[in-house]
Amino acid sequence: MGTLGPVTAPVEEEVRGLAAVRANVRDVWVNRNVRRLQLAFIGSEITDWAYAMALLVWAYQEGGAALVGTWAGVRALLAAFAGPVGGAIADRMSRRTFMMANDAVRLVLVLVIAAAIHFDLGVWAVLVPGTLLTMVAASFRPAQGGLLPSLVESPKQLTSANATAEIVDSTAAFIGPAIAGVLLGVMGIVPVVLLGAFGLVWSLLLVSGVHVEREADTRAGHEEADGGEPEAEDEEGESFWAEATGGFRVIFRDRDMVALSGLLAVNGLLAGVLMVLVVIVAAEMIGDPNAVGWLNAILGVATITGGLVMLALAGRVRLGRLMVLGVLGWCVPLVLLGLVPEIVVIVAVFVLIGLSDPMVNVGFGVIPPRLVPDRVLSRVFAAIESQFIAAASLGAFLTPVLISIMGLQSAVVAIGVGGLVVTGLCALRMPHLDSRLVAPRGLDLLREVPLFSPLTPSMVEQMARTFEPRSVLAGDVIVREGEVSDLFYVIESGEVEVTQDGRLIRTETVGDVFGEIGLLRDVPRTATVTALTDTELLTLSREEFLALMSGERRVRALTSDLATRRQPV
DSSP states (O other), rough: TTTOOOOOHHHHHHHHHHHHHHHHHHHHTTTTHHHHHHHHHHHHHHHHHHHHHHHHHHHHHHHHHHHHHHHHHHHHHHHHHHHHHEEEEEEESSSHHHHHHHHHHHHHHHHHHHHHHHHTOHEEEEHHHHHHHHHTTHHHHHHHHGGGTOOOHHHHHHHHHHHHHHHHHHHHHHHHHHHHHHHHHEEEEEEHHHHHHHHHHHHHHHHTTTTOOOOOOOTTTSSOOSSOOOOTTTTTOOHHHHTTTTHHHHTTTTTHHHHHHHHHHHHHHHHHHHHHHHIIIIIIIOOOTTTTHHHHHHHHHHHHHHHHHHHHHHTOOOHHHHHHHHHHHHHHHHHHHHHOOOHHHOOOOOOHHHHHHHHOOOOOOOOHHHHGGGGHHHHHHHHHHHHHHHHHHHHHHHHHHHHHHHHHHHHHHHHHHHHHHHHHHHHHHHHHHHHHHSTTTHHHHHHGGGGGGTTTHHHHHHHTOEEEEEEEEEOOOOEESOOOOOOEEEEEEEOEEEEEEEEEEEEEEEEOOOOHHHHHHTTSSEEEESSSOOOOEEEEEEEHHHHHHHOOHHHHHHHHHHHHHHSOO
């Protein structure tokens, strides 16, 4: 009898965990737009891995390992520069349209590459479009990251969607090369490259069916205001290069975002280290170069498992601290690998790294939309991804240098310890970052206010943080007719009456708003508002209100319409 408690408790917890996974997967897939985006990602990622493998085989046949390594390095560096440029373009237009255009351009490039290989047009006829393909692709994920928050219904659904994408990415890394391995032997390089064209068509068709209702007004300076004048934004007059680097400026102005990007840079550096290390570990520590295959298989299975764990935990974890744990899950195993290079430890190291990686990637997908303005979101994603790619290239370059200087085991320990130091510094900001991710007061109420319905959940959350609470007693005058207009109000609880020249106009209660006329029209208060009961209010300053109106055309239209209907005759 005494053993029943310890035995049954883990089983019950496992059932709850599986139930949470199913519930969160269902939460993602019942959203039609998110489902289409995820299906597009599945098809394109699998085929991307397949044709990328085919191109590597072609490059090896043409120029050996030197061509493969040089081309991979050049492509990575150019992609690091191209990503922020594409992110700036994505922020200036509909991100859905940008993704479709990106798919279409890559489709043309894939067809050009296939033709160049088929007709044996020479190495440069493949290298040039192949490099362009990598550069164009670098901005697809940032645009997708910027679009996804406008499709989900809650931060929890955003977390689940990113966890699902992590599982898809890991599965594709398995299935894509496996498909390529089979088809290359049966059909040759060109048909496998054309498989990438099929994936891009698949992605293009699915993304075209995404219906975006709440994507923010991202065309800087191109939208028209109600009066027909172009809307000015704070970026008007900037050069395109300044816009392209805008994501970096947003990051560097926010110490929490600096810490976040620092964690991802460490993750990128270690990912580059691992690309080299997996081959060396197989050859020197295990003594069998062919062990690369099963080491990657262990890593892939563990990553998929980690993604499922993230699905079970969606909405229940502090993401900043989780990211620190994820990066530590890279650093500590590397130190352990250098100290104890035994086969059991090697397997455990790859399992731990695989389990830890989704912790980092889910945080990367969820945290920026909740901290930065939507209009620069794609650029922020592109900036962080650019840093990741650059760090990965640096890691791949430094690893053999350090090994030649220090020896394999010492180099691995040094890399792991260096990662631990930087991670520890970044971790100092995570409690503050997590405090910013706690749902602010009145968030659920503001999501139900019709005026804010065009905003994404992340944008409503950011806006909610700018509201200030105010308590008034029954009988208190909240605003007085003829006074200066300085605040916008949302009723959190209680009831108020609105009068003009002593005449009752209406009563308002929970979820109703007032104060918009004076702020929009820049006129004194047009009515008196008095509390009928003890009332809790959420207030928005004049500056914050006008900033919201200038930045969100559809919110401004709804508010202007409400003000017109309420304007005294």
